[in-house]
Amino acid sequence: MEICRQDDALQISDLDPFLAELLRQVPESTNPDGAPAAEARLFSRPSAEKKICAEWKSYVEPELRRLFRSATETVTDDLTQLNGNEKSLSNCILHIPIAHADAWLNTLNQARLVIAAKYKFSDEELNDHDRSPIGSRRDLGLFQVNFYGFLQEFILREISG
C-alpha cells in the first residue's frame, strides 16, 4: 500500500484486497449497537452533575449524533470507489478529497473508539504495534484500530502542512 498527496486529494494506491476490505468496514465499525460501552464512549458524560447530563442528553447529544452520522456518510460515499473490486484480487486505488479530511478523521476516530470499547483493549495492547499475526476476531479488531490510526496520522500530517 502506498499513500501520498495528489493535488487536492490523498491517494491510497496499491491497496490489496485485505486492506481494501478493512477500509470498506470503516462505516459499519462506527456502529455501537449492542455494545453499551462503545455507546457510552461515543457519547461520554459531560459532567458529574446530573442536571447538566440530563440537559446534555436532550439537547446536545442529538446534535452530536447528527455530526457523527454526517461524517460517516461522507466517508461511505468516498468508499464507493472501492465497489466493484470486492471479488477481485487486484489492488485498487482510493482518492480522498482534502475537503473530506475532517470527516475521515472523525469517522476513523469513531471506528477506533467503538472497536476498542467492544473488545476492551488494554493500554498495553493498544501500544503493542508489533503484535503477532492475526489469529482471532479480537486480533483483527486490534489491527483495525492500528490501521485506522495510521490513516489518521497520515491525514493529520497532510492537513497540518
Add this chain to the structure above:
Amino acid sequence: MKAQCDNIFSMSAVNAGPLEKGSTSTVEAPIKEKETRGEEELDVPWQVVVHNDPVNLMTYVTMVFQRVFGYPREKAERHMLEVHQKGRSILWSGVREPAEFYVQQLHGYLLLATLEKVV
C-alpha cells in the same frame, strides 16, 4: 475566546449539514434563544477538563486543542502531554456558557472532556 453563547442547551443549529467540502468537524455556535439560569449559578467559575484516553492519537489531540481553543502548537502539545502523563489537563476556565460550548466541541471531536466547578 472563539465562541460564546448564553445557553448552549438552547442551541438550535449544530452542524446539521453534511460534513464535507469547506466544513469542519467542529460544532457551530448555537443560537441564543432564552436565558434559563440565575446569575449566581452563572458566576461560579467553571473549568474545561480533558481526560486521558488511550485510543485518541497524541497528534490528533494536539490538533483539536489548537482548533477548539486557538492555542499555538507548543501550548497545545503541553496540554496534550499533561493529559497523557497525568491523566487530565485543565484546558480553560471561566464562566459557564463558553465552558459548555468548549466541552461540546471537544465531544464533537470525540475527546473525553468534562465541565467542572472550580473548587
